Amino acid sequence: MSAARIPATTLRPVARSFFARPVLDVARDLIGCVLVHDSADGRVAGSIVETEAYGVDDPGSHAFRGPTPRNAPMFEAPGRAYVYFTYGMHWCFNAVTDRTGVPGAVLIRAVEPIEGIDLMRARRLSGAKSPRRGVRLRDLARGPARLTQAFGIGPEHNRTDLTRPPLFIGMGERFPDDAVRATPRIGLGAAQDGRRWRFVVSGSSYASGPSSRSG
DNA sequence: CAGAAGATCATCT
DNA sequence: GATGATCTTCTGT
Numbered sequence: 001m002s003a004a005r006i007p008a009t010t011l012r013p014v015a016r017s018f019f020a021r022p023v024l025d026v027a028r029d030l031i032g033c034v035l036v037h038d039s040a041d042g043r044v045a046g047s048i049v050e051t052e053a054y055g056v057d058d059p060g061s062h063a064f065r066g067p068t069p070r071n072a073p074m075f076e077a078p079g080r081a082y083v084y085f086t087y088g089m090h091w092c093f094n095a096v097t098d099r100t101g102v103p104g105a106v107l108i109r110a111v112e113p114i115e116g117i118d119l120m121r122a123r124r125l126s127g128a129k130s131p132r133r134g135v136r137l138r139d140l141a142r143g144p145a146r147l148t149q150a151f152g153i154g155p156e157h158n159r160t161d162l163t164r165p166p167l168f169i170g171m172g173e174r175f176p177d178d179a180v181r182a183t184p185r186i187g188l189g190a191a192q193d194g195r196r197w198r199f200v201v202s203g204s205s206y207a208s209g210p211s212s213r214s215g
Numbered sequence: 216c217a218g219a220a221g222a223t224c225a226t227c228t
Numbered sequence: 229g230a231t232g233a234t235c236t237t238c239t240g241t
Contacts, residue, residue, distance in 0.1 A: 052222070054222070060222070068238070069237085070237060084222085085237090086222070086223070086235090086236080087221060087233085087234070087236090088236070089233070090223050090224075090234095107222055143224070144222070144223075145222095145223050146224075196222085
């Protein structure tokens with residue numbers, strides 16, 4: 001199933017109250033929303049097709065063992081970005097959720113490109129060490145680190161307000177529940193807690209496919 | 216201060 | 229399916 005195209009001119013950011021909710025609710029509802037980034041080079045936008053929730057009870061959350069300099073944004077106000085560096089070369093982008101003081105964040109794992117595809121492709125190619133062939137459309141922003149590269153998101157966006165340009169989340173299509181696959185990433189009992197769940201638009205080729213065996 | 220692990224990706228077999 | 233790249237962050241001593 002392919003996400004509907006939403007004219008960028010009609011995009012309106014979601015309200016801050018959208019983010020000030022339990023992380024699982026936000027992660028679920030971000031599916032179908034539109035991630036937008038305006039820069040000097042132009043606008044890129046994509047429909048969110050894959051998210052992952054990191055809540056207070058998740059041992060895999062950066063915030064599980066309390067605040068540190070890195071994870072501080074997770075404890076701060078909802079509706080802002082938490083951007084961190086990992087594996088020596090990648091940046092990952094999260095939306096901070098829940099109340100101030102309650103650490104929660106949604107990792108944006110993949111989007112279906114809507115606008116600025118040439119710019120995304122240029123950014124993805126510019127990072128290559130050796131000349132590479134053009135990145136396939138479906139691979140432009142499939143994966144959290146590919147996404148940040150395609151969107152030009154980096155450390156300068158840590159704590160950015162996601163309810164207004166230049167980097168914001170716009171209201172988008174509401175996918176019905178049976179079109180969204182929800183997978184617990186930890187134990188089976190995770191369903192009742194604010195633990196790690198991954199939400200994916202079922203059948204979207206712009207998200208990690210069901211073939212992804214690791215989990 | 217040293218060591219290990221990491222919310223990943225591209226490339227190779 | 230396996231592996232190297234590359235370096236920050238955190239933990240323990």
